[in-house]
Structures are given as C-alpha cells and as structure tokens.
Amino acid sequence: DAGITQSPRHKVTETGTPVTLRCHQTENHRYMYWYRQDPGHGLRLIHYSYGVKDTDKGEVSDGYSVSRSKTEDFLLTLESATSSQTSVYFCAISTRTGTGGFEQYFGPGTRLTVT
Amino acid sequence: TQLLEQSPQFLSIQEGENLTVYCNSSSVFSSLQWYRQEPGEGPVLLVTVVTGGEVKKLKRLTFQFGDARKDSSLHITAAQPGDTGLYLCAGGYYGGSQGNLIFGKGTKLSVKP
Numbered sequence: 130d131a132g133i134t135q136s137p138r139h140k141v142t143e144t145g146t147p148v149t150l151r152c153h154q155t156e157n158h159r160y161m162y163w164y165r166q167d168p169g170h171g172l173r174l175i176h177y178s179y180g181v182k183d184t185d186k187g188e189v190s191d192g193y194s195v196s197r198s199k200t201e202d203f204l205l206t207l208e209s210a211t212s213s214q215t216s217v218y219f220c221a222i223s224t225r226t227g228t229g230g231f232e233q234y235f236g237p238g239t240r241l242t243v244t
Numbered sequence: 245t246q247l248l249e250q251s252p253q254f255l256s257i258q259e260g261e262n263l264t265v266y267c268n269s270s271s272v273f274s275s276l277q278w279y280r281q282e283p284g285e286g287p288v289l290l291v292t293v294v295t296g297g298e299v300k301k302l303k304r305l306t307f308q309f310g311d312a313r314k315d316s317s318l319h320i321t322a323a324q325p326g327d328t329g330l331y332l333c334a335g336g337y338y339g340g341s342q343g344n345l346i347f348g349k350g351t352k353l354s355v356k357p
Contacts, residue, residue, distance in 0.1 A: 160343040170349070171332070171348065171349035172287075177344065219286050219287075223345075226275065228294045230294060230337075231336050231345065232289055232292055233277070233345055235279075235286030237286050
C-alpha cells in the first residue's frame with residue numbers, strides 16, 4: 130500500500146462544467162502521475178509531476194491541467210468537461226528500485242461520467 | 245514511439261489449466277513490471293524483472309524477462325478463479341529521471357470454476 134487516495138471516487142458532471150480530481154499521498158514521493166484508462170486504449174498518461182510546481186505533459190494532455198502546490202497533493206482539472214473525457218482516472222506514484230529503475234503504485238481510481 | 249504489445253488480448257480458461265501471456269516490444273527496457281488489475285480497482289504491482297533472462301516466481305505465477313530485455317512472459321500454473329483480472333506489463337528506462345513507464349494494453353483473463 131503506497132498510501133494513495135483519490136477523491137472523489139465517482140462523479141457525474143455535465144458537459145462544459147469544470148471538474149477537479151484530487152490525488153493525495155502520505156509517503157513524500159517525488160514523482161506523481163495522472164492516467165486515464167479506456168477500453169481498447171489501456172492506460173494513457175495525461176500529466177506527471179517530478180516535484181512541487183514541476184509538471185509536464187503526457188500523451189493525452191489536451192483539455193487537462195494539473196497543479197502541485199504541495200508534495201502530497203496532485204490535482205487534475207478538466208477546465209470544461211466533454212463527453213470524450215468520460216473515463217476512469219488513476220493517480221500513481223513512482224519509486225526507485227534498488228537497481229536504478231522505477232516502479233509505479235496506483236490509487237483506487239475515480240470514475241468520471243460527463244453527460 | 246516505444247510500444248508494448250500484449251497477447252492475447254482476451255483469454256478464457258477453466259480452473260486448473262495452465263496459461264502463458266506475452267509482452268513484446270522492439271525496444272530494450274531496463275526493467276519490466278507486471279501488474280494485475282481487478283474490476284473497479286487500480287493496478288497492483290506483481291513483480292519487477294531487470295536482468296535479461298531473469299526468472300521470478302510468485303506462488304503459481306512465473307515471470308521471465310527475455311535475454312535481450314525486449315520481451316517478457318507470465319505463466320500461471322493451475323489457474324484459479326482468483327487469478328481473474330487484467331494483466332498489464334510496463335517497461336521502464338534505465339536512468340530515466342521522471343520514472344515514466346510505457347504500459348501495454350493488457351490481457352484480460354477469465355478463469356471459470
């Protein structure tokens with residue numbers, strides 16, 4: 130258990146409304162990630178962070194923004210939700226292995242439905 | 245673009261059968277992870293392999309990293325209904341500063357009693 134929580138766990142919202150998803154970790158990990166998971170596409174990286182206020186885009190970042198003002202919290206914002214953003218969103222943290230590589234540990238996910 | 249191809253996409257077997265799923269790429273990875281994901285939950289890390297030819301065992305699960313570190317396999321002996329889930333592989337890059345991984349799309353396994 131990497132001490133990762135996500136909130137909310139489920140959300141239904143209307144097209145055009147802003148939505149913020151929160152990822153909270155308790156173990157002071159430097160690297161944090163937001164993914165979306167859709168049938169046929171697997172896990173796709175949206176944004177990631179390598180420290181407080183240090184973030185970068187992943188492969189599907191359009192329509193999403195992130196913020197990390199504290200080590201423990203990584204926020205994902207949909208500025209104006211669209212139906213194509215209906216998905217399951219996962220937060221993850223990364224830790225170094227003893228051999229210099231990385232392993233990721235995931236939160237429980239947020240199921241977002243945009244109507 | 246580095247890709248990880250997993251096969252088969254779907255597998256439905258009876259309890260007690262053996263199975264192997266594969267994870268292949270044209271790229272070399274410094275490490276490869278296997279995850280299992282159950283419905284409504286996040287992926288859970290099962291194992292990390294880092295050395296070409298490495299074999300790791302986790303109870304009835306056997307993981308192997310290819311000699312060239314481009315592919316991996318997961319073999320399950322005497323599958324049980326509790327093994328049902330989505331199996332994901334993910335490749336990492338040695339020395340990568342961001343810790344980013346490349347994920348395959350997964351093999352969805354169903355084990356029927």
